[in-house]
């Protein structure tokens with residue numbers, strides 16, 4: 386071998402060794418060090434295997450659950466349907482244990498008291514989000530509020546919170562009424578033409594998508610509709626693929642989808658940037674637009690008040706995507722699950738109609754009037770308890786956290802099982818799995834749960850959902866409009882299969898039979 390070939394081979398071998406060493410370090414040594422520290426606290430958990438961790442078990446169990454013959458029986462005791470593996474592991478490892486997503490260990494928590502002790506002294510800016518999810522959901526959230534951390538999170542939250550103030554939300558109610566009314570007009574045409582059965586899940590998700598696009602970046606704008614269509618396409622592309630979160634090179638398993646999502650991501654960013662640039666120019670001459678982007682732009686530039694804290698154009702792009710992905714499906718699923726429960730409990734349809742008559746009568750449906758619908762608020766809370774659209778909350782520790790005499794080490798991934806806590810009879814009583822909106826009558830915040838961390842539909846602490854008031858308004862507007870136009874019952878074709886696809890959704894849709902009032 387001549388000298389230059391020899392040195393080429395040695396350099397190549399050295400580079401391969403460095404790459405292999407780095408991979409070994411990040412996929413084997415680091416996770417195992419983290420695992421050892423966590424395990425030193427005495428936590429147990431299911432046995433993982435490299436490189437899938439416990440994912441194979443999780444996927445297998447989900448499949449067998451989906452094809453269960455009992456899936457047509459309607460039970461609200463859904464934990465073992467939504468998370469069969471967690472329900473099974475809880476039997477051997479109780480409510481706090483370690484499991485693995487690929488090469489990443491996670492601390493699983495379904496015990497509100499443990500959660501309270503662990504989170505009491507950690508401020509919003511001191512929480513991180515698990516790196517595996519940040520990577521996986523990068524095309525959806527980028528550096529938007531859901532994923533940013535530390536001082537950046539404080540800066541983003543500062544600019545964004547005022548956009549969701551009651552006064553600003555009020556201005557959005559007419560957009561909601563408009564979109565929901567055109568959905569119901571479509572339903573009326575179907576019902577009147579002898580097709581009273583409608584799969585409401587798809588309908589409501591697409592209407593909520595339209596509403597969030599209008600309220601986020603203004604669909605009436607030149608590029609608004611295009612952004613909306615591409616955002617939906619990206620969502621389908623990302624979640625159609627069989628995903629192996631935490632497994633090395635998992636993106637390579639679906640190269641086509643990964644490339645398509647990347648391409649769509651770039652196109653969406655470019656379109657949103659053109660909207661932002663056009664708006665920034667015109668807002669100097671006109672009143673700010675009353676959608677979230679318009680409000681953020683105004684907040685960003687008021688007399689230079691925010692100075693260095695202002696969001697950059699690319700951060701604003703990520704926030705628009707965050708509102709779309711974080712805000713429409715969750716809200717739509719809250720309405721969808723409500724239609725299931727109200728179809729089963731027609732006495733509650735009547736009670737809500739009665740309340741609408743008393744509170745709104747023939748008046749206008751808007752932010753102020755729907756705010757007076759108290760019973761509807763109990764129903765919303767009870768639905769979010771039984772069928773939480775965000776079925777888990779994830780965090781990553783950014784420093785060591787003490788829980789009594791245990792230490793949860795810096796870097797620990799945390800997975801909080803909201804579905805389990807919302808159905809726990811130890812905290813909600815014997816009727817935990819029954820639909821009883823009246824439990825929120827005298828305890829609007831906690832529904833009589835005996836633990837303050839037992840009801841977390843919108844998360845907790847400083848990082849609690851920023852869009853919860855927008856959701857409450859949209860939910861009440863949609864439901865009021867539906868209840869005043871139709872009564873409804875469940876179709877015999879409905880198959881009860883609550884499943885997790887990022888959100889908690891009815892896997893086989895929700896066919897409902899409508900009768901005009």
Ligand code: HEM
Pocket residue numbers: 530531532542597707708709711712713715716719773774775777778779841842843844845846847848849850851852853855856
């Ligand atoms: C039923 C509807 C909704 C549910 C169940 C829901 C649930 C959640 C949950 C569980 C979190 C995580 C909180 C935590 O980590 O403790 C969250 C955060 C967030 N949500 Fe929502 N959400 C809903 C609607 C919305 C809407 C309508 C928007 C915006 C238009 C929105 C925007 C966000 C944002 C930006 C965050 C991140 C907050 C932060 O980290 O500071 N959400 N939401």
